[in-house]
Amino acid sequence: xxxxxxPRLLLREFDPGDAAFILGLLNEPSxxxxxxxxxxxTLEQAExxxxxxxxxxxxxxxxxxWAVVEKASGLPAGMCGLIKRDAFLDVDLGxxxxxxxWGRGLALEAAMxxxxxxxxxxxxxRLIAIVTPTNGPSIRLLGKLDFHPAGxxxxxxxxxxxxxxxxxxx
Numbered sequence: 406x407x408x409x410x411x412p413r414l415l416l417r418e419f420d421p422g423d424a425a426f427i428l429g430l431l432n433e434p435s436x437x438x439x440x441x442x443x444x445x446x447t448l449e450q451a452e453x454x455x456x457x458x459x460x461x462x463x464x465x466x467x468x469x470x471w472a473v474v475e476k477a478s479g480l481p482a483g484m485c486g487l488i489k490r491d492a493f494l495d496v497d498l499g500x501x502x503x504x505x506x507w508g509r510g511l512a513l514e515a516a517m518x519x520x521x522x523x524x525x526x527x528x529x530x531r532l533i534a535i536v537t538p539t540n541g542p543s544i545r546l547l548g549k550l551d552f553h554p555a556g557x558x559x560x561x562x563x564x565x566x567x568x569x570x571x572x573x574x575x
Contacts, residue, residue, distance in 0.1 A: 424451040482506035485515035
């Protein structure tokens with residue numbers, strides 16, 4: 406099982422036992438507003454989301470969205486990781502956290518670890534991030550990670566225009 410450690414966090418692969426957590430995270434109003442409504446409403450659907458999303462990505466690509474666990478409490482705080490979408494040449498940094506864990510720098514800490522892994526372990530030269538243009542906290546986080554605006558994009562089937570950010574590793 407893939408694991409990244411930071412001073413306060415453990416990033417690990419999701420497994421079917423995380424279905425209750427992922428059900429709650431995917432149905433947070435902030436997730437639906439800023440990322441998407443994945444239509445996951447039951448534990449069975451949450452387990453299917455994990456199997457066909459993050460777990461399938463680990464098997465096919467060796468990376469994906471990872472569970473972010475706060476070391477001090479042992480509680481899952483969110484997810485963060487690297488997503489390869491067919492529509493883009495570059496790997497995408499993605500993250501989402503439960504509101505109870507906002508404002509403590511945990512998303513920044515997890516995202517920094519993912520960026521370091523992308524650069525050092527995977528040898529990537531560039532990452533992208535996709536964000537709704539109105540999601541100020543996420544845009545500020547990307548700025549702290551040295552991402553810069555790189556245009557706009559759309560994600561099927563949603564016609565909404567999204568902001569595209571990029572970070573080149575030197």
